[in-house]
Amino acid sequence: MSDLLAITAPRIFDAFDWHENAALLIEFGHVVGIVARSDIPKHSETVHLGGGFLAPGFVDLQVNGGGGVLFNNDPSLPAIRAICAAHAQFGTTALLPTLITDNVGVNLAAMQAGREAAQIGVPGFLGLHLEGPHLSTARKGTHDPSLIRAMDETDLSRLLALRNDLPNLLVTVAPETVTREQISALSGAGIVVSLGHSDAGYEVSAAAFDAGASMATHLFNAMSQLGSREPGVVGATLAKSEVHAGLIADGIHVHPAAIQIALRAKTGPGRLFLVTDAMSQTGTDITTLQLNGRTITRSNGALRLADGTLAGADLDMIEAVRFLVDRIDVPLADALRMASLYPAEALGVQSEFGHLRPGAVASFVHLTGQHEVASTWIAGQSVFSAC
Template sequence: MTQTNSSWYIHNVNLVLEEQVVAGGVLVKDGNIDTIIPKDSESGEVLQGDVARIDGKGGWLLPGFIDMHVHGGFGGDFMNADRESYDRITRFHASNGTTGMLATTMTASKEAIEAVLNAVTSYQEAGMPYAALIGVHLEGPFISEKWPGAQNPAYIIDPQLDWLKSWKATHPGLIKMLTLAPERQGAVEAIAWMAENGIIAAAGHTDAYYKDIIAAADAGLSHAVHTYNAMRGLHHREPGTLGAVLSDDRIYAEIIADGEHVHPAAIAILLASKPLDKVILVTDAIEAAGMPDGTYELGGLAVVVKNGTARLREGNNLAGSSLTMIKAFRYILEHTKLNIVDVSRLASGNPARELRIFDQTGSIAEGKYADLVLTNAELSVEQTWVRGRSVFCKDEI
């Protein structure tokens, strides 16, 4: 299935488009989707010249997945801040259908966070051979001591606006999202500044009351990380963080669909509460993703993985996941009433919209990047392309 031509054509696939599934093929030229060709409209006119042909064997062709919350995979952690780790992470997740991701940090020292910013910048500039690092998601350190989850409480502090301004000046456009507890001192000011400067302000690891989240949304907060997890829950007299996330349509809601973090019924409640375009699938994957059970590390804390579930050795809190986007995709398809077009929005279209890159990627449409995933009928990944370049092919393993 490898193609070296600047033009190639994949046919005999079920194209998962933004609104429907169409049998046919896609012509790719110079990294972009040139023409979508329904099966009953195939002709030789658009396929003249040196065009490599790929038989999709009746599988699904999906827009590449965009993971806005991922810490690592296959033994690599973004906090390691080195190219070897980044190659391991992006290669592994590309093999599971991810074409773009946000390199997600942990609550750590200012110096450790800056090392990641420097490393991601260098990785982008040197060329990214596998899934693209779209930018950075800073998860912490401005979170709540009451809801640390698997974050290291030694580094939790109030929002430092001067840090954010310095990081933006040094790495313009790199930080795409920052997770914080909106109830902390200085948080609303930081949220307003982020909203004005193109950084997604996200609520997470937070003890915020309903009114706190509404005030934060008024200031520009637009995202909730791993909805249900590490946040004040819903009570009928105090709706809490969760109640605000479920009821305020200004807020995108992440969900970790692995059967461990959130009960299927809670996912159904989320989908019934939010507009479909406001729900986003993420993995929250750590270095243990793709690795055998054992002991790993996350943010300097020991993590034990048993039967694929990661928990802190001390305290037993869930510690990220070993999830992949294709597994999350299949889980939602199996455990909810959504169809494959809907689930594709959660995995690709919605994150692209929130990141303001939907004009470039996130759906199969003419003129967009050829960020594509081919699966078989059972939704097992066969091949992944980033901007038309093959970054994973099952046949070549």
């Protein structure tokens, strides 16, 4: 059997260009190139995917759970496996399991699970996202205020040590609870620092970006808003052209008009990218879940605490893509980039993820003409088929 695999489809989107009646060539789990069907090497193994098109696999930088598992409730290697498998059904081929603010014991367990997942190469595992506990209680959202605290030197040392054991590490912090020096130390060690759950003003937020923070977590949600005399975290994020920002595109977390405004503001090099902020419900029909002893209810496309506070999102990545295309009139190519290339760029992994050009990991999604997931492939291997 040949080591060279050719995947054919009517159309292939490589994140930059469309290719008609072409084949994606894969060898040892990486993209070799895209060629016309007439140029497929004779010695290759060929798989024909009829109808629809291929696109780069989705990259999700904020995934709290899936498949009935919430990472906070089960910070383990099996949980990471289950979360990655659940999201593969919806086209996600690389993700960051995300830990919401919790106690030190849960944090340490999650860190160890991440190390184990990295060591054995769990399909779809890209690293960890630690969202808290160094946040603002004024913008806590669903985070337990009793567990929110400032970063100390022990926290900093743990994060710096963890970075050595993971392919990628993203931390969400509020600049009120970390110092500029701590942000510089984190970013200098290759940790991506994102501002979120923050009530900071523009000057403090801009200073944090200048210190090395490079991203904003779920733009508009749980952060100080854009005002005429105080632009807040939102204003600093939109004003700093190099800053990337995650977005929950479900029509509930952010008004369509606000999404359109943000899209006009973030034209590069920093971009707006999609996140699901999904909880354990993804890929299941469960209607209630638990977080830090509190009940979250799933209803009418949203997840809420008893007081109505949004608690993550009832969203998957292909649904977010469809929302942008159908409700915001975002061109399909741009929506696909927001789900693949742009998050990869935000995390700094665009050499291997988020596109299908030579050298990239051969992770892709086969979508129907109605933008439904027909199959998902990770590193040249089929991991989900709707048939």
